[in-house]
Amino acid sequence: MNWTRPFPVLTAALLAPAGLVALAPQAGAQTLADALAQAYANNPALLAARAQLRAVDENVPQALAGWRPTVSITNSFGYADGRVRSLTQAFDPNTGGARQVGVSSHNDRTVATNTVTVTQPIFRGGRTVATTRRAESQVLAQRARLLATEQQVMQDTVTAYVGVIRDQELLRLNINNEQVLTEQLRATNERFRVGEITRTDVAQAESRLAGARSQRAQAEGNLQISRATFQRLVGLPPGALIAPQPLRVPLRTSQEVAQAAAANNPNVVAALFDEVGARDNVNIQTSALAPTLSVSTQAGRNDNNLTNHTRQTFAQVTANLTVPLYQGGAEYSAIRQARQSAQQARQTVDDQRRTVVQQATQAWEQLQSSRAQVESVRAQIRAAEIALDGVQREAIVGSRTTLDVLNAEQELLNARTSLVQALSTVVQQSYALAATIGRLTASDLGLAVDTYDMRAYYNEVRNRWIGFGDYSGVAERR
Template sequence: MALPPSGAAWSQSLQEALAAAYANNPTLLAARAQLRATDEEVPRALSGWRPSVIISGAAGYSDTTNRSQASVPIQRDFAGNVRNEDTAGLPFSAYTNSPRNTGSLQATVTQPIYRGGRTTAQTRQAENAVYAQRSRLLQTEQQVLLESVAAYVAVIRDQEEVRLNTNNVQVLNRQLQATNERFRVGEITRTDVAQAEARLAQARFQLDQAQGNLQSSRAVFLRLVGVEPARVTAPPPLAAPVRSRDEAVRLASDNNPAVVAAMFDEASARDNIDVQFSTLMPQVSVNASTFRIDNNASRGSRQTGAQVTANLSVPLYQGGAEHAAVRQARQQAQRARQAVDDARRLSAQQATQAWETLGSARAQVESVRAQIRAQEIALDGVQREAVVGSRTTLDVLNAEQELLTARVNLVRSLATLINASYSLAATIGRLTAQDLNLPVQVYDPRAYYNTVRDRWAGTGDYSDTAQQAPTPQSAIQVQTLPPPSGQRRP
């Protein structure tokens, strides 16, 4: 994705930041690579149906010496007289050297016919593992987007707190100057001046703290999104995709990616029982081979041949390890079944918490707004009363501090409201790039799977085969949250 250069004139929306995180976040990219690696388990399982072809050869040099026992034959002359009476019949050894180049070549084709159901079970297990990993990819995508939203909102929140604290320092500076003038003419005491100085020092400390928090938030933003935050604009909260807490709990229990992944993990664990049980079943295969052997026994000799055999293997007893593996697989399936229940309960808890947090944040926003309106009126009254001497400098400083605290609380409450709205969408599985209509090419998790599933050979990298997914029929919409009068929305 081409990203525009950061600068003071560029307004960086939340969707643009989320699109950058979707395209560049290392955690999300690693999860996609993990899914592609899991996709390869399916062609590995399907290879159990396919033949294996092996060609083997050997070449070398051989020098063979043959030793044979013999005896000296009897030799006679023309009259029939023995001519070698002294050596006739004596044994001796005969040696024959046979140096030669040897070679052999063999081709074997093996076709599995029946493997005890292992290939079918492994294929089902691999496919369920793929579906589980796809759900985990969605879970990672939602987590990255949710953290990016929080980082984006944190930058705006901290910027607003810096602005409020900067304004507070300026106000207290003017307040200190006015206090010094009144002290010089004898209207107030030195105590009032000291109180104004102490409050100004505290305001400077709060400003330094807010600036440090802002730099930390910017660092988190850079880590998640991959670019520096520019002129971020205040995002509205998501409109709640559900109408009640019960609906949120129901959808979360069915659609949360963690629940879906646990369900496919359970199915994969059940398939593993059949995989382990296949070791106790008969095995049937067909084997065809042809060979050629040159100069094996002697120089100039050659052997050729071919054969086709049907092989049957029936395991009777193999020590009991296979039986233990089957029992172990059954217990692993039970553990996976309990993990599904735990994932459902956890998603229901998260949905309940997100719903209640969202409602609480909305109530807090309204309460703090009412508090700000009251504090502004109170501050104006305290300042007027201080002019006529019925209020002290400390009363004015306290009123200003209470108003500042209320405004900071409004900023934080609005940030909590926005984060809670996105968290609620994440608990029911609706915080994806498609649901948010992000301006980015959507990663298609099926493209790589379809490319490699039936591939018989090839060692290349097919990770660039992901195509753009279709546009979703319905996406989550955002709602406008009006800012309070005279205040800028964080």
Template sequence: MQKTVSLAVAVLLFGAAAVPAAHAESLEEALAAAYLNNPTLRAQRAAVRAVDESVPQALSGWRPTVTLNGSAGLADTTSRVASVSRDQDLTTRSYDLTVTQPLFRGFRTEAAVDRAQNSVRAAQAGLQATEQDVLLAAAVAYLDVIEAQAVVELTTNNVQVLERQLEATRDRFRVGEVTRTDVAQAEARVAGAVADRIAAESDLQARRATYERVVGAVPGEVQNPAEVSNLPDSLEESVRLAITSAPGVVSQQYTADAAVDGIREVRGELLPSVNLRASYGEDWERTQEDSSTETASVVVQATVPLYQAGAVYSRLREQKHRAGQSRIQVDEARFEAREAAVQAWENLAAARASIESLSAQVEAANIALEGVQREAQVGARTVLDVLDQEQELLNARVSLVRAQRNSYVAGYQLLAAVGRMTVGSLGLPVETYDPDAHYLDVRNQWFGSSQWADDDAELARTGTDKGGVVGVKLGE
């Protein structure tokens, strides 16, 4: 009688209490590697650092500008008084130092600072959304590898089982217990099983490639993941968290606030501006030899815009439309967040129900196969009946593996929907990237570069990462 593989061995790589293999890679380690290595995430961090610079640019509206102009040259002059002429060879030299301090800019500086700060917060929330997307993609890639490996093992085992079944059928054919048709049916099933195994192996390699792209490393011997934790307790809580805490919603809210600040900034162009201008300069030999002129002045300049050809009013109307658009997009983001939370919650519930039903199906199919095999031995069942039951058991096992994968994926999708697919919530062994570190470093910087910018420039020029660009490292 053909020996079947027990349910505990053949099916669940998901959730099985197996001893981890040597150098096995846990899901947490894979997520930490993706957090460090994923190029999409690293590029988004650089984009946020670029947005940070909008704040010191806005703050520059409070600060003075200092210019120094200088000139030097040669001049040949001829002057005539009555009949007397005089030639002079002059070496002209001059410099002028000017300091301009804005006193009032129509409240544009305040509005620009507020807009820049809201833009930074929007970018940081967008970075969190990207982090969640990357971590979710890494978790899905990890689970896909486990699922593909399980399917490969199941299809490989199925080939071995069917090959033994074929040998047994050929032996029975030789003694006249079955017909040539039974042998052909067994041979056909073996050929189909081999094709399924080859397809499963190809799918495994494709998923390993996806894993490498997302995580940034070749997958090792993946371990069975722990149950997804920190999930919301109800659908209502999921929706509430999603519409208030989802990074996409938070980012859009800050974007809308920045658009309102933009209205104030444009409106300020219609108001007067006042500057304090101080200058000091000297000239040598501008008109005659051995002469010099020294000039110093302090002037308050006021500018009152009267009419700018309608351009400012047009931009003001444009900004109001954009602010209204941004507020509408906040509602759109909330609807999308709610949809994602509901879908993830229902997918998780459906996957858990499927696991329960499919587990019962696998157990029943396994018992049925043993019964059909015994009945076939006494002639009450045909070889085709046995083959059909083996195929049904294989299909149930593969469906169960996929349902378990879907359950994990839905759990992580739910975490992402409510804003909990983060390094801190997942407890990953990696130091969290702090976007405020760069923001605070450059916010009040009056001049010069920074190590962050130099590292980004070096990476752009040579492709070499010195470490400052990422700013995170694996935990000990």
């Protein structure tokens, strides 16, 4: 029987020292680092998350605008047509005295008004300060979410990469099994023709071969699905993939992993900044009850406002103080609502911590159990190979049936399949473990990519007073 050992490179990798060590690439081969770099540069979900961060960065200049003056120009131009009727004293020749007569005047004119107003806020009840603090917290929370998205993309890419290798190996095992059972059926028919075995043995061999063909067809479909998943994440179809090593995190116990996850996981960091922003929102809502102070400067002119050929110019500076007394009660409700939202954010932090601790512990335990499973399955394969060889020899002398041989072959196939799956699980869980402690970013993996600078766009737009250009290109740096 021509059985081969699955995942030879990955099997050796499990015995390698800690760290992600690059394997010598074959000609035209695609490594895991290549796939991760391609996903980092082109994955649509990651690109969308970066754009979302840039959008959140704009909250800061919007908040800082509360310190800045507003300037407006008001112009009006039109036509006015007026008639005025009045009574006046006139000489009456009939009586020789005075009498009142009505006098009408017609005044049509072109009117124009031009006004420039500059308003400088002095005090807004603390709203500007609180809004700026909340905007800064939102930016930091969104940066953490971007890291979480980046880690998720890296983890999904690792899963897809290993999934293609796994399904390729499973397909190879199933093709090999089909070939073995085809040869087994041929030998069974030969023995049936010479009368050594019965028709039952032939039917058993035919049944196993039909089942093997079904499993091979399913393995082909699974491989195509894995290839499609790989292309969705990476943007390119998989080439000649090299089996990767598992990552080795610098932690020794599940307790250390749990502590690192509770402190460094991006989801926890994002929840912490969300809580800070929720507390700042309480101050924002409270500012609606505080007085506001501003200074306004206004200058302008009115042309032909009352009569033709007249012009009125004016300029004034005013200090405006507004003290809210009662506004219907909506502001008090908004304050109460903000306080409840802050409590919700506080509980969300605890929930995120518990969630990531559970995920980290699960990833650690699954990684340890998968490593132990690999060793156990290797021992199972060695024993199954010996058992298959013995059953085949005993079948030749008639002490074993065809069904015994088929069962031994199936047991060996199942063991080899389990080894392939266990090895792929070891690699996937090692990267999943790194993600739970926040160490699965492009920088942590040392990918040869132009890393995305999360602070560049923020620094570019934070203090801009005007401009509506696209500054997203500043965030790309080598």
